[in-house]
């Protein structure tokens with residue numbers, strides 16, 4: 085059985101759908117909430133900063149969301165992951181799409197040997213995604229819904245200065261690609277879309293990495309829309325921006341040393357000062 089379709093996208097596909105978006109107080113997550121609101125979806129947004137979430141919810145209602153709510157707290161705590169899904173059940177009695185997008189704070193610099201940082205980051209960027217998926221699966225099975233996992237080029241290829249972060253994103257690929265196979269074997273119609281993103285202009289990425297990156301950043305608004313489209317179309321993977329992600333992935337297994345050197349040459353390494 086193959087549930088990954090070749091249909092065209094229409095915004096009406098999201099009308100009345102019940103969607104959780106994590107990490108939606110800023111950046112790509114915030115833009116996804118606005119697109120979904122314009123399409124008439126019910127949205128439940130989550131992040132730590134309550135004041136920002138309140139503004140996102142107000143904006144979503146203005147843009148035409150069927151309903152908009154938030155839950156605030158840190159995804160370092162698995163109880164929050166479960167509480168968010170419970171809230172969706174209470175509000176709507178079901179769920180159509182789970183968009184996993186949040187990331188915890190990390191640094192863009194030489195690996196500093198901090199093992200505890202990796203443990204924390206794995207909890208926030210990886211384990212909470214698993215915990216939310218476990219809690220949400222019964223509702224998603226009922227609605228034949230979708231899971232959308234936001235990952236990165238750094239979750240498919242080795243990129244310097246992102247060792248801890250990269251580990252968490254590779255973990256997502258391993259877990260969700262394996263789970264996708266099991267769902268297909270068991271004839272369970274819940275799609276999993278893994279989104280492999282290149283450099284996107286968000287406040288965080290500009291602050292952390294713009295002095296090192298040579299390639300231009302893509303727009304967060306367009307990126308957010310592409311993620312939603314891929315989820316709605318039940319695509320296996322999204323590569324965005326297409327050529328800057330797809331070409332390196334094609335080179336990866338055939339000429340790995342060449343890709344490594346291309347990747348290093350694309351960075352202003354001299355601008356990274358050991359911290």
Ligand SMILES: NC(=O)C1=CN([C@@H]2O[C@H](COP(=O)(O)OP(=O)(O)OC[C@H]3O[C@@H](n4cnc5c(N)ncnc54)[C@H](OP(=O)(O)O)[C@@H]3O)[C@@H](O)[C@H]2O)C=CC1
Pocket residue numbers: 106107108109110111112113130131132133134136157158159160184185186187188189208234235236237281282283284285286287288289
């Ligand atoms: N921007 C880029 O160049 C790229 C981004 N990506 C991926 O895209 C996704 C979004 O990135 P981007 O928009 O740039 O990131 P942002 O920093 O703009 O957004 C991160 C979101 O996560 C929330 N967050 C941070 N810490 C926690 C926590 N401990 N618990 C719960 N929520 C938290 C933030 O809100 P708050 O602080 O209020 O909690 C915010 O809403 C990520 O998965 C990232 O890996 C992938 C490749 C490139």
Ligand SMILES: C[C@H](CCC(=O)O)[C@H]1CC[C@H]2[C@@H]3C(=O)C[C@@H]4C[C@H](O)CC[C@]4(C)[C@H]3CC[C@]12C
Pocket residue numbers: 192235236237238243246249281282283288289290292293297299328347350
């Ligand atoms: C250096 C990469 C792009 C190189 C290219 O030639 O296109 C970037 C690809 C993904 C980026 C990172 C990412 O996944 C998001 C993190 C988010 C934080 O907001 C900023 C740092 C990031 C580690 C970011 C840094 C650049 C990339 C690795």
